[in-house]
Amino acid sequence: MAHDSHEHDAHVYVPEIAIDRDGKEHVVQGWQGDYEGGKLGFWLFMLTEVLMFGAMFMVLTYYFTLHHQDFINASAGLNRVLGGVNTVVLLFSALTMGLGLLKMRSGDVKGAKLMIWATMLLAAVFLGVKAVEWTAEYHHGIFLGLDALQSGNEHSKPFGEILFFGMYFTMTGLHGFHIIIGIGLMLWLLKRINSGKVTPEHNILHFNIALYWDLVHLIWVFVFPYFYMIGAGDIAGGVIHGH
Amino acid sequence: MSKSYFDETHCAFGHPKSTFMQWMLTIDHKRIGIMYAVVMFTFFFVAVAAALTMRFELFAPGQQFIEAHTFNQAFTLHGVVMVFLFIIPGIPAVFGNIVMPLMIGAKDVSFPRLNWFTFWLYIVGCIVALSSLFNFSIADGSLTFNFADTGWTFYAPYSLNTDTNVVSTLVAAFILGMASILTGLNFLVTIHRLRAPGMDFFKMPLFVWGIYATAWIQLLATPVVGITLVLALLEKYFGIGIFDPAKGGDPVLFQHLFWIYSHPAVYLMILPAFGIMSEIIPAFSRREIFGYRTIALSSAAIAGVGYLVWGHHLFTSGMSDLAKIIFSFLTFFVAIPTGIKFYDWIATMYKGKIVLDTPMLWALGTIITFAIGGLSGVTIAMIGADIHLQDTYYTIAHFHYAMLGGVVFLFFAGIHYWFPLVFGKMYSEAKAKFAFYTLFIGFNLLWFPMFIAGYYGMPRRYFDYLPEFQIYHQISFWGAIIFVSGLIYMFYVLIQGIRNGKPTTPNPWNATTLEWHLPSSPPPLENHTKVPYVDFRPYEYHHGQPVVKFDENMKRID
Amino acid sequence: MVTNYKAEKGGYYKVLFGLLALTALTFIQPTMFLPDMTFGLQMLIGTVKAWIILMYYMHLKGETLIGWTVIFAVFIVVFFFAIVIIDVNNFQYADVSHITSPAK
Numbered sequence: 001m002a003h004d005s006h007e008h009d010a011h012v013y014v015p016e017i018a019i020d021r022d023g024k025e026h027v028v029q030g031w032q033g034d035y036e037g038g039k040l041g042f043w044l045f046m047l048t049e050v051l052m053f054g055a056m057f058m059v060l061t062y063y064f065t066l067h068h069q070d071f072i073n074a075s076a077g078l079n080r081v082l083g084g085v086n087t088v089v090l091l092f093s094a095l096t097m098g099l100g101l102l103k104m105r106s107g108d109v110k111g112a113k114l115m116i117w118a119t120m121l122l123a124a125v126f127l128g129v130k131a132v133e134w135t136a137e138y139h140h141g142i143f144l145g146l147d148a149l150q151s152g153n154e155h156s157k158p159f160g161e162i163l164f165f166g167m168y169f170t171m172t173g174l175h176g177f178h179i180i181i182g183i184g185l186m187l188w189l190l191k192r193i194n195s196g197k198v199t200p201e202h203n204i205l206h207f208n209i210a211l212y213w214d215l216v217h218l219i220w221v222f223v224f225p226y227f228y229m230i231g232a233g234d235i236a237g238g239v240i241h242g243h
Numbered sequence: 244m245s246k247s248y249f250d251e252t253h254c255a256f257g258h259p260k261s262t263f264m265q266w267m268l269t270i271d272h273k274r275i276g277i278m279y280a281v282v283m284f285t286f287f288f289v290a291v292a293a294a295l296t297m298r299f300e301l302f303a304p305g306q307q308f309i310e311a312h313t314f315n316q317a318f319t320l321h322g323v324v325m326v327f328l329f330i331i332p333g334i335p336a337v338f339g340n341i342v343m344p345l346m347i348g349a350k351d352v353s354f355p356r357l358n359w360f361t362f363w364l365y366i367v368g369c370i371v372a373l374s375s376l377f378n379f380s381i382a383d384g385s386l387t388f389n390f391a392d393t394g395w396t397f398y399a400p401y402s403l404n405t406d407t408n409v410v411s412t413l414v415a416a417f418i419l420g421m422a423s424i425l426t427g428l429n430f431l432v433t434i435h436r437l438r439a440p441g442m443d444f445f446k447m448p449l450f451v452w453g454i455y456a457t458a459w460i461q462l463l464a465t466p467v468v469g470i471t472l473v474l475a476l477l478e479k480y481f482g483i484g485i486f487d488p489a490k491g492g493d494p495v496l497f498q499h500l501f502w503i504y505s506h507p508a509v510y511l512m513i514l515p516a517f518g519i520m521s522e523i524i525p526a527f528s529r530r531e532i533f534g535y536r537t538i539a540l541s542s543a544a545i546a547g548v549g550y551l552v553w554g555h556h557l558f559t560s561g562m563s564d565l566a567k568i569i570f571s572f573l574t575f576f577v578a579i580p581t582g583i584k585f586y587d588w589i590a591t592m593y594k595g596k597i598v599l600d601t602p603m604l605w606a607l608g609t610i611i612t613f614a615i616g617g618l619s620g621v622t623i624a625m626i627g628a629d630i631h632l633q634d635t636y637y638t639i640a641h642f643h644y645a646m647l648g649g650v651v652f653l654f655f656a657g658i659h660y661w662f663p664l665v666f667g668k669m670y671s672e673a674k675a676k677f678a679f680y681t682l683f684i685g686f687n688l689l690w691f692p693m694f695i696a697g698y699y700g701m702p703r704r705y706f707d708y709l710p711e712f713q714i715y716h717q718i719s720f721w722g723a724i725i726f727v728s729g730l731i732y733m734f735y736v737l738i739q740g741i742r743n744g745k746p747t748t749p750n751p752w753n754a755t756t757l758e759w760h761l762p763s764s765p766p767p768l769e770n771h772t773k774v775p776y777v778d779f780r781p782y783e784y785h786h787g788q789p790v791v792k793f794d795e796n797m798k799r800i801d
Numbered sequence: 802m803v804t805n806y807k808a809e810k811g812g813y814y815k816v817l818f819g820l821l822a823l824t825a826l827t828f829i830q831p832t833m834f835l836p837d838m839t840f841g842l843q844m845l846i847g848t849v850k851a852w853i854i855l856m857y858y859m860h861l862k863g864e865t866l867i868g869w870t871v872i873f874a875v876f877i878v879v880f881f882f883a884i885v886i887i888d889v890n891n892f893q894y895a896d897v898s899h900i901t902s903p904a905k
Contacts, residue, residue: 018440020776021799026440028774030350037353037436043867044428044462047874051466054878055500058885059474059485062496065889066901080828087824095817098858099810106806144481151489159491159900166483166490170474214858221850225827225843232831233839435866463874493900503881550877554884563891566884 035204042208046215049178053219056171060226063163070160075231077142078168082133083228086126087220093122094217101210104193107200113193119213120186123179130176134169144169168227175223178216185209247667247765248273255359270355271768275362276341277665283329283337284734286369290324291727293317298723301716304708310385314706315392316407320376322395323412327419328369330650331508332426334515335461336365338657339430339454341665345758345766346448348439348774353432357425365422372415375408394704396505397472399486399497403479410479413472420465420472420504427461430454439757442777445536448756449781452539453518456546460511464550468504471497495561502553510549510577512646514542516653517584520606523660524588526754527603528595529787534587535780541580548576558629567626574624581617585610596787600752601675605656608683612648616641619694634704636715637697640690648686655682655733662740663747664758667765670740678736681729688722755789756781762795773797816857823850 016028031037064071100115134143141148142165147155149162156162189209192198198205254268266274297317300307309317344352352358378389391409393402397416402409434455438447447455475497477483484490486497517538525532532538554562554570562570588610597603619641623629632638663669693701696715701708708716750759762772775797783790792801827846831839855861861868895901 016774018774018776019798020441020778026776028348028440029436031353031355031433031437034353034436037432040435040867041354041428041432043870044431045424047870048424048428048462048466050871050874051463051878052470054881055467055470055503056474058878058881059496059500061882062493062885062889063491065886067491084824084828087827088821091817091820091824094854094858095813098813102806102809102813108806144483149484149490150482151484151487151491162484162490163492166485166492169481170477170483170485174473211859214854217858218851218854221854222844222847225847229827229831229843230840233836463877488900491900499885551880551884561892561894563888564893565891566888569884569887 033202038204038208042211046211049215049219053171053174053222056167056174057222057226060167060171063160063167064230067158067160067163070158071164072231072233074157074161074164074168075227075229077231078228079133079136080228080232082129083224086129087224089122089126089129090217090220093119093126094214096122097210097213101203101206104198104200104203104206109193109200112206113190116186116190120183123183123186126179127176130172164227171223172227175216175219178219182209182213182216185212245763245767247763248768249765251768253355253768255356268359270351270359272340272344272351272355272358273665273766275358276337276339278362279332279336279340279365282366282369283332286324286328288730289373290321290329291730293321293324295723295727297321298716298720300706301708302720303716304710304713306707311706312392313388315394315704316388316390318704319391319394319412323372323391323416326395326508327416328372330512330646331419331423332365333512333650334519334654334657335426335430335454335457335511337654338450338519338661339426339457339515342661342758343430343451343454344433344437345664345761345770346451346756347434347437347442348757348771348777349433349437350769352429353436354429358429361422361425361429364418364425368415368418368422371411371418375411378408396498396501397475398501399475399478399492399494400488402475403487410476413476417469417472420469423461424465424469427458427465430458431462434458439774439777445539446777446780447539448518449521449532449535449538449542450515450518450756452542453515453521456542457511457514460507460514460546460549464504464507464511467500471500471504474500495557498557498560499553502556503550506553506556507546507549509646510545512650514545516609516650516657517542519653519657519660520588520609521584522754522756523602523606523656524591525782525784526660526752527598527600527606528592529598529753529784530591530595530782531780531784532587532782533590533593534583535782537583538587541583544580545577548573548580552577555624555629558626559633571624571626575621578617578621585614601670601672601679602656602660602752604676604679605652605659608679609649609652609656612644612652612683612686616644616646616648620645632697634702635697636693636701636703639703640693640697643690643693648690652686655679658737660752661758662737663751663764664749664761665765666741666744667746667763668740668744669747669751670736670744674736674739675733678729678733681732682726685722685725685727685729689719689726690722692716692718692722753789755783755791760793760797771797775799812857816853819853820850823853 018026018028020026096115096118100112100119103115104112137143147153148157149165150156186209189198189206192205248271252265252269252271252274254265255270257268259265259268269275296309297314300309300314375390376388380387389408391412392407393405393409397409397413434451474485478486484492486492486494488494521532521538552570552574554566555574558567623632623638623641659675692715696712701712747764749761749764761770773796775793779791790801791799794800823846827843830842835842
């Protein structure tokens with residue numbers, strides 16, 4: 001494993017050997033350039049994301065259990081076509097990200113960069129579609145802070161629908177936030193590749209960002225059906241039935 | 244004289260000339276641990292001051308010095324600072340950083356730069372937490388703060404309605420939670436990847452086991468409270484409705500989510516403390532620890548079961564009876580691995596050559612105070628008794644016997660134990676022992692009357708009380724005075740030790756674990772000169788003498 | 802670490818087609834079959850998709866230690882769900898609570 005040559009000399013990893021009583025030699029693992037450690041660390045970080053979204057899904061499940069019909073009614077009003085387009089967009093972006101990593105590992109740095117750009121483009125498309133969706137919902141009077149999602153006025157929706165949309169905007173919003181973070185990470189990755197700090201031999205950063213992107217995809221795999229599909233059996237089509 | 248980590252360091256970036264900047268940018272785990280200790284104990288005294296203010300106010304019924312609203316802010320300040328700024332980073336941030344890599348023969352933690360970043364994230368969290376303290380106004384000659392008045396638990400819906408600045412406190416708790424997660428992540432990877440060759444999991448010192456179990460809780464419980472605080476913020480500013488009963492939201496759900504983290508958090512505090520106990524007891528009994536595997540696995544069991552018991556905080560707030568029974572049952576289970584640890588420690592001392600140095604005194608004192616704290620916890624795990632005792636001083640006394648008499652006492656024990664390792668000097672034993680006795684007496688005088696007051700119905704968090712409770716509050720008050728004097732004296736003795744204590748050898752206690760086999764005291768920048776091959780158990784004593792010995796190249800010579 | 806791009810590329814495309822097929826299934830399920838079980842089936846399809854992503858895109862296959870940490874984390878989440886559902890279904894004041902049965 002190559003180490004970062006720009007760093008302080010004292011950081012340079014000197015391979016070390018421990019000798020047991022029989023005189024046998026054992027390699028000592030250092031923290032520098034520890035590929036397995038980097039991978040494990042990032043997986044552990046992703047588990048915290050799983051717990052975060054897991055807790056939100058738990059909140060969602062709690063209210064879904066309480067207000068079953070309201071949830072189905074509210075879900076039927078979401079735009080399934082746009083949601084579905086985004087699902088496919090994210091699916092393809094996961095492919096480009098994975099192929100980029102493959103190219104990087106096989107030594108094709110230029111191809112890898114192209115794939116990262118493609119992933120970022122798809123991420124931007126996802127955000128664009130999301131923006132169109134939220135705007136449409138806003139114009140139908142469904143948005144945080146608007147009357148329909150407040151209590152005690154003539155436009156107020158039932159409890160279950162208020163809670164459904166509250167969680168919908170929270171969870172898709174936080175998921176979108178993760179997409180934005182992902183774009184930032186990919187830009188940073190490109191910068192590191194250009195400055196020669198991420199190379200085919202030293203690709204842990206690329207590997208971990210690819211993992212992150214897969215996690216963002218993975219969360220959407222559950223967010224999408226939970227919000228868009230649970231009400232699909234009731235009303236065909238995908239038009240907001242607002243006031 | 245060889246160079247120690249006080250003389251040279253690695254930095255996160257750049258090579259600053261000034262000593263100050265070298266400390267600010269250091270990625271050395273030992274220096275970061277010391278900086279955590281300095282900051283944490285500064286805040287510890289802030290929280291002690293808030294608590295003492297409350298004790299003064301409660302000396303007699305009725306209003307004395309502060310207004311009822313300020314009293315609410317004082318206990319919030321006390322709770323927030325003690326919990327989020329002091330005891331949650333606590334032992335892992337200080338001794339997990341300083342000692343854990345030394346114990347497993349590593350040069351540093353797995354991600355030293357992340358460690359540096361985590362420390363500064365913690366500092367940012369501290370600043371945000373206390374920022375609203377500086378937002379005060381003086382009107383009509385009285386001082387009013389804008390600090391949150393919700394208690395450290397931020398229960399909805401009050402936290403959503405209060406006019407005080409609960410936002411900065413929520414944001415701070417989120418940032419501090421992030422710092423805690425990153426610390427745990429770093430330690431988990433370190434323990435998995437950087438153990439010296441030959442050291443399998445059952446050859447690790449028990450403190451490392453404590454840190455390992457703790458790190459899992461930090462990693463997997465903290466995100467839940469993080470997202471809860473985010474949801475509370477979104478609720479407050481965007482009205483998502485999740486915790487707002489007016490929109491069908493359930494405030495009890497907030498309590499669930501909050502305690503899913505905050506109950507495991509107390510195990511996160513106590514497990515590394517138990518680890519310190521498991522280091523001190525064999526070292527000062529000069530005897531191999533009894534039941535090594537049971538202690539190690541009971542740490543894992545406490546962490547595992549500890550995840551699943553949060554509901555016992557909600558017995559009085561509206562849960563199904565079935566869930567109450569499940570939670571009560573699971574809560575009793577936590578007492579089993581804890582009891583196993585206690586029996587193991589006592590069995591270790593049996594027929595040992597017990598040396599009553601200061602660290603051992605602290606450990607023995609904790610066996611008494613934590614036994615009271617732990618067993619009183621079992622009494623309030625019973626649903627029926629809990630209905631009566633939940634919101635009384637009984638629970639306060641239980642909590643402080645467990646946290647102060649358990650975690651903080653063992654923290655002090657660890658400070659006295661590893662002091663010569665960190666500074667290469669020794670404090671005055673006689674004075675440190677005197678400080679221990681003062682603190683121990685003050686502690687019991689302060690908290691024990693609260694068990695009785697609570698049993699007779701003195702409610703917690705009250706600014707005023709009925710005259711019949713006065714006697715308990717006054718005993719507590721004098722206990723608090725003794726306790727705080729002892730605290731100040733203890734830190735005075737330690738600081739005297741740093742400034743002009745006698746230099747020590749690398750292993751003054753005749754202990755066996757790897758951190759006592761360093762080439763010099765204080766240790767050099769990159770720890771052990773050579774990494775040993777570990778083919779021995781961590782606490783091997785024979786006739787009161789350590790079995791394992793190394794030559795200067797860390798090769799075994801026994 | 803250096804791998805053969807061409808050899809591994811095929812696997813990625815296979816997984817892509819599998820995921821696309823499952824996504825299509827997601828769309829047709831509520832109108833085509835078993836509409837009464839929409840929620841459960843949707844979550845089931847989601848779980849299968851998640852499993853495929855974890856195993857092949859995230860290279861979890863063959864990772865013993867990381868695999869166990871994932872199982873541990875997921876187990877905890879599942880336990881949270883179980884407790885909440887038990888609690889909601891057994892809440893003895895559900896009929897009179899403002900939250901659980903709001904005045905219509």
